[in-house]
Amino acid sequence: MSAFKRKRGGQASVNKKAKKAKFVVDKAEAPLEAEQEKKNEVTIPPPVSLGKWTNKERVLIFSSRGINFRTRHLMQDLRTLMPHSKADTKMDRKDKLFIVNEVCEIKNCNKCLFFEAKKKQDLYMWISNSPHGPSAKFLVQNIHTLAELKMTGNCLKGSRPLLSFDPKFDKEPHFALLKELFIQTFSTPRYHPKSQPFVDHVFTFTIADNRIWFRNYQIIEEDASLVEIGPRLVLNLIKIFQGSFGGPTLFENPEFKSPNMHRREIRLAAAARVREKQMVKEMQKTKRTEAKQEVAKDVTADVFLTPAEEKAVHIQTEAPAPKVTKKNKHKAFKRQRMARR
Amino acid sequence: MIIDSRTMESAEEEEMLGQDSEEDSELSDDELQEAFAKGLLKPGMNVLVDKPKKFVNNLEGLKQCLAGFRKELPWVERLDMTNLPAEDVISKAEGKVPSVANGDVNADDDFQREMFFYRQAQATVLDALPLLNKHGIATKRPDDYFAEMAKSDQHMQKIRKKLISKQLILEKSEKAKKLREQRKFGKKVQIEVIQKRQKEKKAMMTSVKKYQKGMTDKLDFLEGDKKKGKDSAQGPKKAANKKGLNAKRKYKEQRFGFGGKKSGKKWNTKESHNDVSSFRAKVANAKGGKGGKKGGKQNKRPGKSVRKKIKSRS
Numbered sequence: 001m002s003a004f005k006r007k008r009g010g011q012a013s014v015n016k017k018a019k020k021a022k023f024v025v026d027k028a029e030a031p032l033e034a035e036q037e038k039k040n041e042v043t044i045p046p047p048v049s050l051g052k053w054t055n056k057e058r059v060l061i062f063s064s065r066g067i068n069f070r071t072r073h074l075m076q077d078l079r080t081l082m083p084h085s086k087a088d089t090k091m092d093r094k095d096k097l098f099i100v101n102e103v104c105e106i107k108n109c110n111k112c113l114f115f116e117a118k119k120k121q122d123l124y125m126w127i128s129n130s131p132h133g134p135s136a137k138f139l140v141q142n143i144h145t146l147a148e149l150k151m152t153g154n155c156l157k158g159s160r161p162l163l164s165f166d167p168k169f170d171k172e173p174h175f176a177l178l179k180e181l182f183i184q185t186f187s188t189p190r191y192h193p194k195s196q197p198f199v200d201h202v203f204t205f206t207i208a209d210n211r212i213w214f215r216n217y218q219i220i221e222e223d224a225s226l227v228e229i230g231p232r233l234v235l236n237l238i239k240i241f242q243g244s245f246g247g248p249t250l251f252e253n254p255e256f257k258s259p260n261m262h263r264r265e266i267r268l269a270a271a272a273r274v275r276e277k278q279m280v281k282e283m284q285k286t287k288r289t290e291a292k293q294e295v296a297k298d299v300t301a302d303v304f305l306t307p308a309e310e311k312a313v314h315i316q317t318e319a320p321a322p323k324v325t326k327k328n329k330h331k332a333f334k335r336q337r338m339a340r341r
Numbered sequence: 342m343i344i345d346s347r348t349m350e351s352a353e354e355e356e357m358l359g360q361d362s363e364e365d366s367e368l369s370d371d372e373l374q375e376a377f378a379k380g381l382l383k384p385g386m387n388v389l390v391d392k393p394k395k396f397v398n399n400l401e402g403l404k405q406c407l408a409g410f411r412k413e414l415p416w417v418e419r420l421d422m423t424n425l426p427a428e429d430v431i432s433k434a435e436g437k438v439p440s441v442a443n444g445d446v447n448a449d450d451d452f453q454r455e456m457f458f459y460r461q462a463q464a465t466v467l468d469a470l471p472l473l474n475k476h477g478i479a480t481k482r483p484d485d486y487f488a489e490m491a492k493s494d495q496h497m498q499k500i501r502k503k504l505i506s507k508q509l510i511l512e513k514s515e516k517a518k519k520l521r522e523q524r525k526f527g528k529k530v531q532i533e534v535i536q537k538r539q540k541e542k543k544a545m546m547t548s549v550k551k552y553q554k555g556m557t558d559k560l561d562f563l564e565g566d567k568k569k570g571k572d573s574a575q576g577p578k579k580a581a582n583k584k585g586l587n588a589k590r591k592y593k594e595q596r597f598g599f600g601g602k603k604s605g606k607k608w609n610t611k612e613s614h615n616d617v618s619s620f621r622a623k624v625a626n627a628k629g630g631k632g633g634k635k636g637g638k639q640n641k642r643p644g645k646s647v648r649k650k651i652k653s654r655s
Contacts, residue, residue, distance in 0.1 A: 163421040164465035173403040209448030224466040
């Protein structure tokens with residue numbers, strides 16, 4: 001047990017119960033019945049903690065109040081995937097942000113992932129290096145959690161991830177800073193007591209459409225066939241600060257549009273459309289009720305006039321002569337007339 | 342002329358050092374007059390406009406921060422790779438040239454985008470595996486290594502069930518489609534086969550009956566459809582009779598078939614009046630005609646004694 005004595009105290013030894021089974025090789029102790037862990041003495045690689053855990057990274061993952069179920073599940077998923085993470089209770093919204101630094105110090109964490117929900121709709125994520133380091137604020141979109149049935153992959157809990165970055169991260173200084181921040185936050189330290197010695201999944205960070213897309217894949221075969229495990233995130237950078245949760249702004253994303261503005265624009269567009277329609281209607285109405293001009297002369301009246309000679313006006317002074325009516329015309333019947341014809 | 346409100350402010354700063362800003366707007370009449378006297382303002386319409394917002398991009402600050410923040414860790418601790426997506430084997434095989442440069446992926450085309458991410462991860466894995474092997478970190482866990490997984494077994498069961506059900510649904514729909522097609526085709530075939538069989542049966546029955554009644558003493562029908570026009574005289578006569586029968590049958594059917602008498606069938610119509618198909622010139626112009634039934638002997642049924650003789654003979 002000497003190799004695993006933690007200076008921190010009791011908590012660590014409780015956690016170590018799960019790992020005790022691994023040490024049968026060198027300790028020859030009866031393995032404790034951790035329900036999901038069995039071990040075959042011969043074939044596993046040397047246990048994790050044969051090496052010393054030097055890279056002391058601890059990430060504090062917590063949120064503010066007012067988050068919805070999806071965010072909560074996302075946080076839980078991140079805690080599952082990152083064995084070097086710690087959880088904390090929800091922070092009250094009325095506290096200022098720099099209080100987060102104090103919480104980090106209390107928990108002895110040097111990185112922090114803080115989720116902030118506004119209006120129960122928008123989710124913002126802060127990622128920061130706790131005492132002095134830089135921090136960044138993102139708007140999170142398109143969250144898909146581990147629990148979705150379309151994500152069919154699975155990985156060991158606490159296994160170390162490979163991190164894969166887009167070459168675009170090296171082109172801009174702000175992306176380079178973000179890359180360093182991601183590497184330090186998301187990579188599990190080697191020989192961390194809760195980690196597993198295998199590398200069986202890979203996190204990808206890609207830049208597309210001026211956003212950072214996060215994916216997590218399980219490595220099935222050595223020939224790089226992959227299956228997605230989840231979760232999925234899209235991060236839209238807002239600002240980078242020099243200090244942790246404060247300090248001078250180092251970078252501001254010019255293409256970022258706050259979700260409020262976005263919704264406002266949509267509403268304004270709809271309102272503008274409605275107003276236009278109304279205006280058109282009104283114009284039509286006024287046109288209809290306008291007093292119409294009387295057209296005195298019909299322009300087309302002369303089209304068919306054909307000038308003719310004027311006749312002399314003849315006034316009849318005497319009554320016309322009566323017509324002579326013949327009676328008793330002996331006409332044959334019509335049929336006989338027709339037959340004759 | 343467009344005045345920048347902020348430059349205005351700075352220009353007026355010296356004049357306003359001691360003044361209280363009692364007015365709400367930064368540009369009061371006095372200031373404007375002074376500015377005009379100075380020559381900053383020109384006559385005409387002057388519009389106040391906000392300076393376009395400048396976005397902070399402190400390159401130096403960023404670089405310094407990065408330099409201070411960076412931790413010099415060996416690769417084994419970080420396990421990070423930066424690479425472009427792997428070659429798109431499928432689209433190359435199909436001969437399609439990737440229309441999009443490797444750097445830019447269209448974020449709206451879901452499939453393309455996800456494939457891009459997938460290939461990037463693949464490239465990482467392919468590049469990282471040799472490095473991991475060098476450092477002695479395994480990526481394959483042995484079959485008997487049981488440990489807690491990120492997703493519980495229950496959850497994986499659910500996933501498996503869903504996949505299976507999806508497959509089943511697909512199969513069912515495929516089967517249903519095939520069945521529908523088959524049924525349409527099969528019905529046609531079935532009808533044809535049934536009709537053919539009925540025809541054959543009928544032919545067989547009639548020929549058997551004929552033989553039984555002594556009209557034919559040949560057993561050709563047993564051998565199948567072997568047509569032998571033996572009696573040539575019989576042949577055409579038979580054919581003629583057949584036609585006549587057909588015509589008679591037709592007439593009867595027309596009058597009495599499918600529900601019997603229809604109204605108006607006793608009236609002459611233009612068509613029926615003009616229809617001279619039933620006029621037989623021979624019959625109409627024949628004088629005297631044949632002497633009774635000369636050829637009738639063929640149709641006539643032989644007497645009892647003759648029939649007995651025939652029966653006993655065969």
